[in-house]
Each structure stands twice: as C-alpha cells, then as structure tokens.
Amino acid sequence: MDIEKVRRMAEYLDEEAVAAALGVPVGAVREILAGRVEVKEDVKGTLVQVASSSYRQRVVSVWRAKGGAGCTAVAIHLAHVVAEVMTVLFVDMDFSVGGSDATLYLGLPDSPDMETFTRKGLESAVVQVEPGLWALRPPAFPGSFQFGSEDVTRLVVEARKSFDAVVFDLPNRDDGYVAEAVNCSNAVVMVTLGFPGELVRAAARCGNLKKDVLLVANGYKCGPEALERFKDLAGVVELPEERGLEERMYSGVFTGRGAFYDGIGRVRDVLFRPRDGGLFRRVTEFFAKGRFF
DSSP, X not given: OOHHHHHHHHTTSOHHHHHXXXXXXXXXXXXXXXXXXXXXXXXXXXXOOOOOSSBOOEEEEEEESSTTSOHHHHHHHHHHHHTTTSOEEEEEOOOOTTOOHHHHHHTOOSOSOHHHHHHHOSTTTOEEEETTEEEEOOOSSOTTOOOOHHHXXXXXXXXXXXOSEEEEEOOSOOSHHHHHHHHHOSEXXXXXXXXXXXXXXXXXXXXXXXXXXXXXXXXXXXXXXXXHHTTTTOEEEEEOOOTTHHHHHHTTOOOOOSHHHHHHHHHHHHXXXXXXXXXXXXXXXXXXXXXXX
C-alpha cells in the first residue's frame, strides 16, 4: 500500500471512500492517517488492478485546434494532478522522429514503447514516472511501425483494467489513430489559444461528439464569442500565461502555485468529480452551461 497516496487521497475523500477506492480495510486507512502504521513493500513499478469506486473512470483525449497551443503542457499537468488521487496512464501520441516534447519533459527512455505494447502487452510497455503516474510513448524512430485504430482500442481496453484514468496527448489531426482515441474517450479537452479561427476549428471538431467536452483557452481570454459558440457544447476554462513554464517542464517540475496550476486543478475537479458529487464544489464560474453537471 502507498502510504503517501492514502494521505493525498484523504485530502479529498473521507476514510470510507479512500478504503473503497484502494480496496483495503477502513481500519488500515485510519491507522495510516493517525501515523500508527508503516508499510514497506517491493513495488518495482508493476501494474496493479485498480479501479476507484469513488470516482468516475475517465479516458480523456487532450486535443488541439492548432499546433503550438500548449496542448502537451495541459495534458502533462492534468495527468500529474489527477495522479495525486488515483492511478493514471499518460499516452503520448506524437510520432515525431526522435521523440516528442512530452517524452523529453517526462525523461522517458527510448524503450519500452508502443511497439513493445503491440508485441508484449501493456504491462511490459509502460514506464512509471512517479507514484500513481505511468507513461506510454511512441517509438523514438517509428520507421515503418504503424499504430492503427485497432491498437488504440486494445490499449484502452487493457488500460481500463489497470488504471483509474487514461490521458491521451493527441496531435493536431483528426483521422486514423487520433480519431479512434477520441472515439474511445468519454471526455475531450480541446486546447486553443482562444483566437476566433481556432474556435471555429474547435467547434467543428467537437460539434458531433457524444461525450463531455471542455474548452481550454491556454494563455489568452476567450471572450464572449467563445462563451456563445460553446454554450451548448462545452465548458470553458481560461488558463493564464505562466512565465517559465516550459523551463520548469524540461526540469521535470509539474507542480507549483499560481493561476495556471489552479486552472489545471479545476479541470481535474470537474472531469473527475467523485460519484456522489459532494466533495468537490462545482466550478460554475468557469463554465458556460457546461454539460458536466
């Protein structure tokens, strides 16, 4: 049992909910929180069958309306804050030769990767980044390797058996494996810079999705046009520009204080609100007729 995870979860949940989520006796949780027990175990990064009964299980596609919108920054920070209270698989879907920004930020090794997944399964392919957070990367040099729609479907099926949440970081395209990742998700976070042209593309991509959609304006204010355009489709969260964010990510720092981090926390609280709805406040001031409630 991860004592630190128990303590982090207890900041949001009562003892009974923590025990139910982790599948342990309530008494054990109570003893840990009282500081009367110490657990030592050999973890070695192996996967465990975890499915939190206190939270809705989410597969989230973090998508973009154009390149350079900061989608990867949003996806990685979201995965980190969600991992504070549940197990998360972060999936990097950028097949750039030599590795993506996400791979560099997380310091992932060249292997294992998605090719490992297709041959040996999920447990052999993921890397544990920190307690509660695992990552799956594409091959550093894809060559002729193809990750098709059927591979995405298999990945989601296997991941939902072992993780409470899956976060896809998707490139700026809407076909093939990207379309299947969105199809397999039950929530989409669309990241834009808030400009009118991007909002048109975002609305076009999200208009027919039968799932929860959240628009994130990264570094800019959307203004009334965005609120009007997305009033029946999505909630809207504005993330202010965070100076030095990229440098901190390259240094492996994904936590901090400030309006950007508060905004990421609000995205988590809405998407992963506990099933009973009583432990997180509804962040209504950030949403225009959101479909999450």
